[in-house]
Amino acid sequence: MRLTRKKFQLAIILLACVFIHFYSADNGRVESGYTGQLFPLVSRGLRIMFGWIPFSIGDIFYGLVGIWLVVKLFNFCKKLLHQQTRNQYKTGLFLKLSNLVLILGWVYIIFNIFWGINYNRVGIASQLGLQIKKYSTEDLKEMNCLLLEKVNRSKAVLIQQNVDYPSNSQLRIAVKKAYDNLSLQYPYLAYRNISFKTSLWGWLGNYAGFTGYYNPFTGEAQLNTTVPLFIQPYTACHEVAHQIGYAKEMEANFVGYLAAANSNDILLHYSVYLDLFSYANRNLYFTDSITAKLYRRELSPAVVKDLKEWFAFSKRHQNPAEPVIRWLYGKFLERNQQPQGILSYDEVTGFLIAYQRKFGKI
Numbered sequence: 073m074r075l076t077r078k079k080f081q082l083a084i085i086l087l088a089c090v091f092i093h094f095y096s097a098d099n100g101r102v103e104s105g106y107t108g109q110l111f112p113l114v115s116r117g118l119r120i121m122f123g124w125i126p127f128s129i130g131d132i133f134y135g136l137v138g139i140w141l142v143v144k145l146f147n148f149c150k151k152l153l154h155q156q157t158r159n160q161y162k163t164g165l166f167l168k169l170s171n172l173v174l175i176l177g178w179v180y181i182i183f184n185i186f187w188g189i190n191y192n193r194v195g196i197a198s199q200l201g202l203q204i205k206k207y208s209t210e211d212l213k214e215m216n217c218l219l220l221e222k223v224n225r226s227k228a229v230l231i232q233q234n235v236d237y238p239s240n241s242q243l244r245i246a247v248k249k250a251y252d253n254l255s256l257q258y259p260y261l262a263y264r265n266i267s268f269k270t271s272l273w274g275w276l277g278n279y280a281g282f283t284g285y286y287n288p289f290t291g292e293a294q295l296n297t298t299v300p301l302f303i304q305p306y307t308a309c310h311e312v313a314h315q316i317g318y319a320k321e322m323e324a325n326f327v328g329y330l331a332a333a334n335s336n337d338i339l340l341h342y343s344v345y346l347d348l349f350s351y352a353n354r355n356l357y358f359t360d361s362i363t364a365k366l367y368r369r370e371l372s373p374a375v376v377k378d379l380k381e382w383f384a385f386s387k388r389h390q391n392p393a394e395p396v397i398r399w400l401y402g403k404f405l406e407r408n409q410q411p412q413g414i415l416s417y418d419e420v421t422g423f424l425i426a427y428q429r430k431f432g433k434i
Contacts, residue, residue: 078170078174079170081170081174082170082173082174082177085173085174085177085178085181086177088177088181089177089180089181092180092181092184092185092189095189096184096189096191096192097192099192099193099194100194102189102190102192102193102194103193103194103195103198106189106190106193107189107190107193107317110185111187111189111190111317112317114185114186114187114291115186115187115291115315115316115317116264116265117291118186118267118290118291118292119264119265119266119267119291119292119315120265121290121291122267122290122291122292123265123266123267123268123291123292127269127270127272128269128270128271128272128287128290128292128294129290129292130269130287130289130290130292130294131269131271131272131273131287131294132272133287133289133290134273134287135272135273182289183288183289186288186289186291187286187288187314187317187319188288188319190317190318190319191319191320193317193319195318195320195323196318196323196326196327196423197323197423197426199258199260200258200427200430201430202423202426202427202430203426203429203430204422204423204426205422205426207421207422207425209356209359209360211425212352212355212356212359212360212421212425213356213360213363214428215352215421215424215425215428215434216349216352216353216356216363216364216367217367218428218434219345219348219349219352219434220349220367220370220371222341222345222349222434223342223345223346223349223371223372223375224370224371224372224375226338226341226342226345227342227346227372227374227375227378228372228374229338230338230339230342231374233338235338235339237301237302237304237339238339240270240295240297243295243304243305243308244266244268244308246305246335246337246339246340247268247305247308247309247312247331247340248263248266249335249336249337250309250331250332250334250335250337250340251263251309251312251316251331253331253334253335253336254330254331254334254335257334258330261316261327261330261331262316263312263315263316267290267291267292267293267315268292268293268295268308268311268312269292269293269294269295270294270295270297271284271285271294271295271296271297274296274297274298274299275298277296277298278296278298278299278385278389279389279391281386282296283295283296283299283303283304283307284296284307284308284310284311285311286311286314286315291315293308293311293312293314293315294311295307295308295311299385300378300381300382300385302342302343302346302378302382303343303347303382304343305332305337305339305340305342305343305344306328306329306332306340306343306344306346306347307343309327309328309329309331309332309340309344310324310325310327310328311324311328312328312331313325313326313327313328313331321419322419322420322422322423323423325348325351325420325423326420326423326424326427328344329344329348329420329424332344333345333434346375346378346379348420348421348424350379351420351421352421352424353367353368355421
């Protein structure tokens with residue numbers, strides 16, 4: 073009876089996973105159905121449910137899951153050391169494997185219903201009518217030049233006005249205002265019901281290479297507040313873009329750019345243009361390293377100082393596990409409509425070039 077019930081549960085989970093897979097195959101259907109109707113209800117519901125709590129429920133959940141996995145692994149290894157227990161363990165192997173498949177199946181279903189199907193939506197390029205084409209070295213040079221001017225000018229204004237970096241609560245308000253301002257032009261980019269938390273695992277994120285992340289199970293955006301301050305504003309805008317349904321990293325980068333660049337906050341301007349210049353300059357380096365270096369030499373001393381701080385911070389947290397984590401995350405991105413893997417973040421450069429072609433500005 074127990075095996076029959078387990079097989080029935082596995083069949084239901086398998087059918088649900090197959091349905092999600094085939095439903096997600098049609099980008100237009102996802103955009104008009106899931107992204108346009110179901111996801112806004114789910115995401116706002118999660119933000120209303122958890123947003124008022126001052127600490128990260130998602131981080132606590134992940135911590136508990138981590139402890140549970142360690143305990144399970146310990147018990148598994150312990151049982152394998154005992155012959156009698158090992159024989160008993162083998163007899164129940166199907167049940168244990170089926171339990172694992174059930175857990176993974178439920179995680180897959182909940183992940184996709186709560187957020188993951190957004191990986192298959194039409195996306196921001198279609199919404200803005202952008203033509204994302206292969207760009208040339210000359211396009212990259214022009215973009216480097218434009219971003220260089222933006223970076224230097226915004227940093228100069230920060231110094232001239234002696235602007236202080238905001239507290240975490242002030243940053244959340246600034247990002248909310250940026251999206252409110254952006255939604256006047258693009259209503260589908262509205263951000264309601266703030267749920268933005270300081271990550272409890274920021275120290276771990278430093279060694280894993282993350283400045284922030286979105287928790288699809290609780291709808292919370294997480295910010296690593298231990299990284300250099302000038303990185304945090306754009307990271308915050310990026311994570312909010314995930315919250316409103318832009319799952320792909322290059323799209324979240326671009327939507328975060330739209331919010332920051334169209335705001336009245338000079339700190340958001342500097343943070344976004346510094347990051348985007350780094351992406352565009354790295355892309356140019358692959359095709360014309362000499363010109364890329366020349367553009368970097370044109371950065372103001374104050375900007376160079378920030379980049380050195382960023383580099384030193386990253387170097388302090390280098391560790392043998394980070395390349396493995398980045399490889400695994402890259403494979404996850406590849407499995408979710410981002411064939412460039414970890415380099416998907418850099419693809420925001422193509423969006424910027426397309427945006428500049430259409431609107432004549434960045």
